[in-house]
Amino acid sequence: MDQSRIRNFCIIAHIDHGKSTLADRLLETTGTVSKRDMSEQLLDSMDLEREKGITIKAAAARMSYTASDGVEYELNLIDTPGHVDFAYEVSRSLAACEGALLVVDASQGIEAQTLANVYLAMNQDLKLIPVLNKIDLPHAEPERVASELQRVIGFDPDEIILASAKEGTGVPEILEALVERIPPPKGDKDGPLRALIFDSKYDPYKGVVAHVRVFEGHMAGRKNMLLMQTGAVFEPLEFGTFSPAMRPLPALDCGEVGYVATGLKDVAECRVGDTITMAAAPAHEPLPGYRQAKPMVFAGIYPTDSDQYQELREALARLVLNDASLVYEPESSVALGFGFRCGFLGLLHLEIVGERLEREYGLSLLTTAPSVEYHVQTTAGEEVQVDNPADLPDPSKIAVISEPWAKIDVITPSRYIGQVMELVTTRRGQFVRMEFLEAESDLSPGEARVLLEYEVPMAEILVDFYDQLKGSTSGYASLDYQLTDYRPARLVKVDILVNGVPVDALSLITHSSNADREGRLLVSKLKDLIPRQMFDVPIQAAVGGKIISRETIRAMRKNVLAKCYGGDISRKRKLLEKQAEGKKKMKRVGNVEIPQEAFMAVLRLRDG
């Protein structure tokens, strides 16, 4: 296709603001997928997902559209992950486009993550097409949201398209705007090949399939290609595009979006953001913006039943085939036995991985409390990275501990500023700035939306910050965060001893000013979570060998059936079987049986 007739775009939207519906509508209106096939296709891919244990979704789609000028255009829609955990992936998807549809719910207004993505898109000089969606809803306020978009992002009023993806309203205008407003891809079609990888999937027959945007040159033939960042070389097996299913093509031209089957066995060799070029005639330099996705959140994953260790290992090995951002290595815990220390992009990523392991591989898992990575400088002058509280060196050997900090953006109606401020302060956060996104004078008091920017230690927002933020703003606030730097802090490890035995999987790292309070809370939570045993069980919290809190779980007194005669044996056995089931779910630490919830107690310290 001639470059001048290609348009590459993505959709930026908050969850539930209607991205998928709009994408479906575009595919339908352009005749890429018939309405009937739409649902069939969805079902097929879900079956496949279940069968193969990999995610296959419409990550990109090529549409053919004849515009009002009578010319046929090639529209390439690139799907973007919708969560802040995947900010880097989002930035690479954006980099593959010249423009973006900014879809905002006409009843909700713009949210923090959307705004963050808008800034990302603006930094990359993408042409933005603002779409106010869901104007059919009775509580839609298109004028108000439109004026917010004008004020915050600087759109002209006549740029904004009013739409209802559900009802198809505004879809023709959107298609025309894509053609008219988004510039065609630039780039030298005769230059050396440079193609950006914006996603990759593992296919058991074709190896790693890289989703690419060709920036310069073109892709064809069977000559070896080179991945400029990882240095991997492969012989291309197949080129093609998405409609949205994979459709082979003889070549991908300059400016086009599609895929190349690499035959590579490891997604780690074919990372998002890398540049593909010809091995024999490589480009001078790779496309900009590459970085290796770095895990931010770490947690131990253990099989509840130690017999499942081998199965867990195999499941993780298969999972990383498709997920280069997941890292793991074997780990053992005194309390939990053998498992894996895993690194994730964020909490959602952790949750997804855990759920897939359990659902797709039938494993029963125990996940330890998530931790950030601390940088520890020892008195011997060494630099160690610690992502598991259990591994923190003895306090006497620590010179400095540094922890990761994040910049967070919160968007909220101004009446909640006080609550947000208070929440962030209790999390050791520091205020940076505040900006009104709407003029207060136009609205009733407290209504105007405001952007608050803070700096906060990552560890403080890791677990329940988002829930608390939502809770203290009646659900109105939205959040975006970004790792900024490492800063020294007075951090200590709180050890937990159960029946006198330190339980590594229960220890936590916290700021020294919080250690007493959190130690006390954790001990009292554990007292409630660990059932009474056959003997008294002391629960202690200690910092550097000094006990800071102690409670005792009294021995159980009574667990017996009052009577058991002939007719009771079968009936009462059920009660015993139920108890036995409960016991099997416990982890035995020393001679104390600890339920799984206890290992997550450290996550709930803020409730009480």
Added chain:
Amino acid sequence: MQPLAVYVHIPFCTVKCGYCDFNAYSGMDNLKEAYGAALVAEVHANASLLSGRTIASIGFGGGTPGEVPAAHIGAVVAAIGQHARLDPAAEVTLEANPGTLDRPQLEALRAAGVTRLSIGAQSFHADELRFLDRIHSPQATAAAVGLARKAGFESIGLDLIYGLPGQALDAWIGSLGTAIGLAPDHISIYALTVEDGTPLARRVRKGEVTPLDPDAVADLYEAATDRLAAAGYLQYELSNWARPGHHSRHNMVYWTDGEYLAIGAGAHGYLGGERYQNIAHPRAYIAAVEERAPAPHPGRESAYRPGAVTAMADWFSLRLRLLEGFHEPEFEARFGLPLRKVGGVVLDDCASAGVLELAPGVRLTRAGRLLHGEVSARFLARLQNTLAATG
């Protein structure tokens, strides 16, 4: 061949108590005659199972077996005696409600072959009896014990319930003391249990009744243990005490893996390694017996053969209910596996917690008697983890 026990269920009650989840019905007196006939027919139908066996005990439970005409009881005993050898020293024990016992009835029961009475005293406080929906008074219990003695029963037991909502230690020990004062041969004490589906469970759910805290129930049990020992009663099972020689031979069968034949609606049996259950509803039971007899087990509803894990867990758990416990070789002789191998760390844990003794025999310690469920559940969980494949 080991002796056989027979359990006979009588499902009739004048009033069904609010805590009771047994197979018992009130307002079905018109069925009593047909039911008595069905019991006898069931015994005859099971002639082949009885033949050649020695019957060491017959237990009549309910419901309220003391309430049906003594002739029905006598007919069942006689029918059993037609097909099996009734041990001259056999225990024929019957559960009775003090409210429905008078002198003629007691004499008739004795003449029918009943040797032992288990009288449901439950409490000696009128308010507690009302709470439990019992139809009798404390005085009626005292009178019944006296009449039973005169009627010549060899062994008389009293059953008590403790751990009632709000029950204070002295109220409980008061009842127990009154019971001891009547000098029964046997005393059973049962903690009140809120069973699913009972009127009591509904009252608890609605918040009308707050069950006593389990730790307080434990205190009542400990106090009773001391009081009964001081009065010369020997504990032989978690809930049972007796004067020397007066433990219930019939009930011992259940705890020692003995075989028992089931007769009557909802009765459970254990025969040839199989556990089975009769049809629960009296009317349906009668109809089934009329239809199927003389084929064996005409009242049967269902049966199953416990797998290895279940059988071992049952054996272990039932034997541990006895204070004497058991000796390790008995377990190995029964199942072909050493107990230590099967129980592993569970036995050591329980022993080190002071709950279980492993030598010279395996038995619960005094502290462990209230933790029988804990020990059993741990043992079962371990069996399921290590032997699950064998069933």
